[in-house]
Amino acid sequence: MNKPKASQTQAKTQIKLPAEVLEYFPYNAARPHQDEFIATVNKAVNERKSVLIEGSNGLGKTISALSACLPIATKKGLRILYVARTHRQHDRVIDELRAIYKQRPVTGISIRGRNEMCLNVFAAKGAFDSKSLMEVCELLKNKGRCPYYTNVERRSYEYIQMQQQLAHRPYMGSEILRACKKQEICPYELVKSVTHDARVIALSYLYVFDPQIRSAFLKNLETDLQKIILVVDEAHNLPETAVDISSSQLSLFVLRQAELEAERFGYKDIENFARFFRVEIDKLTDKISKEEVVDPNLILKIIESEGSIVRPREFFIHMHEVGLAIKKVLLSEGKNPRSYVNAIADFLNKWLDTIYDDSYINVASKYYNKDGNKAAKLEIVALDPAKITEPVFSQTYANVIMSGTLQPLDAYAHMTKLPESTVRFLASSPFPKEHVFSAVCLGVSTSMNERTPKMYQTMIGRINEVVNSTPTNTGIFAASFQVLNALLSEGLEQQLLKPLYCEKSGMSSKENEKIVQNFKACGEKGGAVFLGVQGGRTSEGVDFPGNQMNSVVVVGVPYAEPTPRVRAQIDYYENRFQGRGREYGYVLPAMKKACQAAGRPIRTLEDKGAIIFLDYRYATAYTKSFIPSWVTNGMKIIPDKPGILSNEITHFFSNQT
Ligand code: SF4
Numbered sequence: 001m002n003k004p005k006a007s008q009t010q011a012k013t014q015i016k017l018p019a020e021v022l023e024y025f026p027y028n029a030a031r032p033h034q035d036e037f038i039a040t041v042n043k044a045v046n047e048r049k050s051v052l053i054e055g056s057n058g059l060g061k062t063i064s065a066l067s068a069c070l071p072i073a074t075k076k077g078l079r080i081l082y083v084a085r086t087h088r089q090h091d092r093v094i095d096e097l098r099a100i101y102k103q104r105p106v107t108g109i110s111i112r113g114r115n116e117m118c119l120n121v122f123a124a125k126g127a128f129d130s131k132s133l134m135e136v137c138e139l140l141k142n143k144g145r146c147p148y149y150t151n152v153e154r155r156s157y158e159y160i161q162m163q164q165q166l167a168h169r170p171y172m173g174s175e176i177l178r179a180c181k182k183q184e185i186c187p188y189e190l191v192k193s194v195t196h197d198a199r200v201i202a203l204s205y206l207y208v209f210d211p212q213i214r215s216a217f218l219k220n221l222e223t224d225l226q227k228i229i230l231v232v233d234e235a236h237n238l239p240e241t242a243v244d245i246s247s248s249q250l251s252l253f254v255l256r257q258a259e260l261e262a263e264r265f266g267y268k269d270i271e272n273f274a275r276f277f278r279v280e281i282d283k284l285t286d287k288i289s290k291e292e293v294v295d296p297n298l299i300l301k302i303i304e305s306e307g308s309i310v311r312p313r314e315f316f317i318h319m320h321e322v323g324l325a326i327k328k329v330l331l332s333e334g335k336n337p338r339s340y341v342n343a344i345a346d347f348l349n350k351w352l353d354t355i356y357d358d359s360y361i362n363v364a365s366k367y368y369n370k371d372g373n374k375a376a377k378l379e380i381v382a383l384d385p386a387k388i389t390e391p392v393f394s395q396t397y398a399n400v401i402m403s404g405t406l407q408p409l410d411a412y413a414h415m416t417k418l419p420e421s422t423v424r425f426l427a428s429s430p431f432p433k434e435h436v437f438s439a440v441c442l443g444v445s446t447s448m449n450e451r452t453p454k455m456y457q458t459m460i461g462r463i464n465e466v467v468n469s470t471p472t473n474t475g476i477f478a479a480s481f482q483v484l485n486a487l488l489s490e491g492l493e494q495q496l497l498k499p500l501y502c503e504k505s506g507m508s509s510k511e512n513e514k515i516v517q518n519f520k521a522c523g524e525k526g527g528a529v530f531l532g533v534q535g536g537r538t539s540e541g542v543d544f545p546g547n548q549m550n551s552v553v554v555v556g557v558p559y560a561e562p563t564p565r566v567r568a569q570i571d572y573y574e575n576r577f578q579g580r581g582r583e584y585g586y587v588l589p590a591m592k593k594a595c596q597a598a599g600r601p602i603r604t605l606e607d608k609g610a611i612i613f614l615d616y617r618y619a620t621a622y623t624k625s626f627i628p629s630w631v632t633n634g635m636k637i638i639p640d641k642p643g644i645l646s647n648e649i650t651h652f653f654s655n656q657t
Pocket of ligand 1 (some may be wrong): 114141146186187
């Protein structure tokens with residue numbers, strides 16, 4: 001073992017941390033309040049308790065969680081699964097493990113899905129979904145048609161060498177991919193062969209929270225949840241991801257494709273059923289304006305009486321088996337083994353499975369595609385994230401659930417059904433107070449009955465005050481695309497003195513990335529304005545440190561449209577947690593989006609930024625209770641008069657060196 005240098009040890013003993021943590025904490029000094037964060041996590045996990053902890057950016061949550069958990073994992077022979085959303089976050093885990101490795105041996109790996117690791121040209125060309133790719137991969141391997149797998153099987157010298165390296169120190173998925181390309185070895189198989197040796201694995205939420213993927217993954221790891229310390233980063237995303245995992249949909253398009261598929265393979269009964277069902281769903285959705293909750297038994301009755309399917313379950317199982325047979329034939333023909341018949345069968349079987357479960361609703365909706373043609377779908381919408389999270393949280397050794405925006409912690413713990421004994425902790429902010437200016441403007445709101453041209457003009461006036469008093473870049477995040485478009489049609493762009501970069505609805509991630517890059521570059525040359533939406537790609541997933549965004553304007557509260565599914569969500573929570581339905585189902589999701597947008601400019605301890613809420617509703621004590629304290633501390637209330645906001649912001653930035 002490499003002992004830490006004496007000088008380091010000396011410096012670190014000044015940090016108030018348990019001795020076992022100091023063995024792993026690789027830095028000479030802790031950031032403000034970082035030691036509280038680490039000690040809380042270490043104590044909870046040592047007592048085999050879960051911990052729900054809010055800590056802002058800049059606190060160093062990744063290294064804190066790792067150095068708090070690693071001594072326990074090593075002592076008890078446990079694995080740490082660190083789940084996060086993006087590859088960048090996964091790679092950050094490996095970066096920190098490397099810092100630890102300089103003083104303690106530790107192994108770790110960040111892993112990507114087969115889709116991103118596969119090198120086979122045929123498989124890559126097919127752009128298969130993950131399930132189909134798995135089947136294609138198995139076939140290619142069995143037939144000896146994947147040279148990258150042949151090199152794995154041959155256990156070539158290069159393969160063994162790479163295995164040994166991975167079992168010795170931390171590696172990123174991207175590095176493995178690059179090295180494997182060079183040696184013509186399948187990176188997916190290589191990673192699979194070494195994961196059971198890694199102490200820490202950084203991976204996406206799906207590996208842990210999707211029950212099917214989890215069981216295959218744990219089998220390969222040769223372990224079970226009891227031997228896992230689970231760290232969930234950016235955990236504010238988890239409730240939404242959990243309901244997405246257990247929801248399903250079936251569109252008219254899929255029904256039409258299934259009809260053609262059944263016809264091609266000669267299954268007349270399925271062809272007739274798919275046609276009949278498509279016509280019925282088309283008729284049903286003709287009668288609704290946008291979306292409606294439907295009685296699942298009504299659809300079942302239509303299938304039984306109008307469709308003459310006497311035993312629906314048996315028929316759906318028959319469809320499922322036919323779908324599997326079709327997949328096999330497609331595979332043997334070297335085609336994409338995707339079966340639409342199978343997709344309908346899976347959806348309808350789930351429809352039957354959830355028919356009497358009140359944590360699901362069934363929704364029919366009508367919409368128009370890009371060509372202006374009518375499209376429609378049926379959905380099984382999950383309302384309860386705990387159905388997905390609780391089976392994990394209740395079995396792991398301990399869970400560390402962390403994010404910069406988790407308040408109120410009790411609400412989060414209830415919604416995801418964390419164990420009763422879970423420790424709740426709000427870490428103090430590491431940001432110096434003088435680095436952050438925050439304010440709420442009175443006299444403005446995006447509340448539905450106040451959306452008038454006059455209101456938008458007042459908002460544009462306030463936005464201009466911010467933009468013109470900000471040294472370089474300003475971000476504006478509107479409550480919705482409707483509000484964003486209203487700002488544009490009321491002349492926002494024409495009134496701005498800096499160039500505008502604007503997010504558009506339906507924009508591809510590549511286009512969006514380009515706009516964001518161009519905007520960021522303006523931070524070093526005079527400044528610009530970025531206009532996007534709260535809850536969008538940019539306001540949730542992009543960091544703007546330094547001059548990339550000096551000020552942010554949060555325009556309005558992003559409450560969801562009160563659609564039938566939103567109302568059903570509120571009712572569901574109201575039944576589960578009396579008096580909390582509106583808060584959990586309506587207020588919390590909106591406030592999460594607003595807080596994410598508000599935090600964009602302040603990403604590191606050195607950042608200095610102004611956060612402006614353009615909606616008087618943010619000034620109430622209730623709304624403030626959902627916003628992290630580093631934002632609400634010292635928050636100014638700006639009266640409904642022009643000029644005050646610009647004076648405040650000018651003053652703030654002129655005091656910064
Ligand atoms: S063995 Fe690897 S490279 Fe070959 S098809 Fe499967 S995932 Fe792709």
